[in-house]
Amino acid sequence: MMGASASESAYRVLMGVLESRTGQTLSPSRIWRIEMSLKPVMQRHGITDLDALVGALVTANSRQLLDDTVDAMLNNETYFYREHSVFDDIAATALEHLRAVNADRRRLTIWHCGVSTGQEAYSMAMLIAEQGARWAGWQIDIVGTDVSHQAIARARVGLYSQFEIQRGLPVHRMVRWFDQAEGGWLAKADLRRRIDFSVQNMLTDRPPLASAADLIFCRNLLLYFSPSMRQKAFARLRAVAAPQSFLVLGAGETVLGQTDQFVASPRLRGLYEPADQPARRPDTARSIAA
Template identity: 85%
Template sequence: MMGGGTASESAYRVLMSVLESRTGQTLSPNRIWRIEMSLKPVLQRHGIADLDALVAALVTANGRQLLDDTVDAMLNNETFFYREHSVFDDIAEKALEYLRVVNARQRQLTIWHCGVSTGQEAYSMAMLLAEQGERWAGWRVDVIGTDVSHHAISRARVGLYSQFEIQRGLPVQRMVRWFDQTEAGWLAKADLRRRVDFSVQNMLIDRPPLAAPADLIFCRNLLLYFAMPMRQKAFARLRAIAAPQSFLVLGAGETVLGQTDQFVASPRLRGLYEPADQQVRRPVAA
């Protein structure tokens, strides 16, 4: 029996298949055992006895709510503010300045957070851009966050975080400037929420709601959960949406080596990646 739980092996297989078909993600062996624990709240909310009964209900259910809740519960929505501070520092000091020169004529900057989860990363970027102030005066700056999880996107749009979440990576001065403390938690101020657009999107299927090709793409610790064919498809999707001169940000433990020929390590910024065909290009002076 898989995972050491009480569910039948066929129930685990069905649930893993549902996750992969809806999101492209696969469960590694060390995550399979967590299925039953992750789905306990779903079982309780819908009055379902166990995983076998859940699978039966998924087959017969008319609505999408149970399916959405099940998939959401199995996803890993780990994120926090300014994750890997050094990456954000390099982006603030170098990557954005490079993109400002490249895009000087059209004065437009598009940033896409793919797999944004509950929104902390996109809000981090929005705060950073707002703090740069005059650098982006007169520019159209779009920060878009997408995720396959309906629940995560709902939370991101509200912008309400617990004491633990708000303190995780967010300096006190930014916490006070951009969030209000309420009885329910720390709520992002309206000015910050207006700076980010969140939407539900499956990056393997749907095109993100971008007005222009993405100049900076965050796709961190998402592709880890894809099997190789899906991962290669995902990289192709990212390349199709990236601007000719752009940067891709992956997680600290991720790389493009042996994964894709769509992107290569950036010669400009350590830890970032660029479209492979960008290497022959140079910034266009304003």
């Protein structure tokens, strides 16, 4: 049952706002949490209930209110090294393959789409940094984008609470890459400058990539899209993917029955490659000096 203070039309308008701004739809479990999620926004803007919020969105023409409302309805769940085995496989196999196919230009572009508050991108930056000798002389571009202004603002700062820093991050990495600060743990400047964070809508904006993406993380984002929006999203991902590249989805996601743009990787279980990816030359990996 919907909250007594909100009319059904208010819920419909808010759901429409979210979908038009982000492409995301609300599952039934998230619909029931709308009012709770939006309470801080309403308090901050002096609004009494959801009907009044909808009225303000329609009449006030406030970009800040609109951004705050959309941000509050998004699910920004993320943590360091989420599904650690995925990062282990990327470190051991995917990066080796990408290092081989990009040996001539010595450049690697990694895009985190739907990066939320940044933990995933920082995880990848730490992984690359810890393989420093292997990437000496390479240009490594790590880009994190999200539709949420608040999430990207937090990602740029790189400050995480004790709970967030302990969630998936081994102690030795916490000590190496973060400094204790007021309010939690702050990513060191050397780590922060390895990542370019920006606000982007992946359905409408071209990501700020200097070259085609060799490794794309788009994890647990497409779950919130309708089938038609999901197909559009896959097409957008393929449009910026390098000919030989990898796509990383969430554990509960797949391309099967969703798109013909990507196929399951024959090299790495759980990763995907462009459907038209050229075959790898068998001698490519051996052509790189250790």
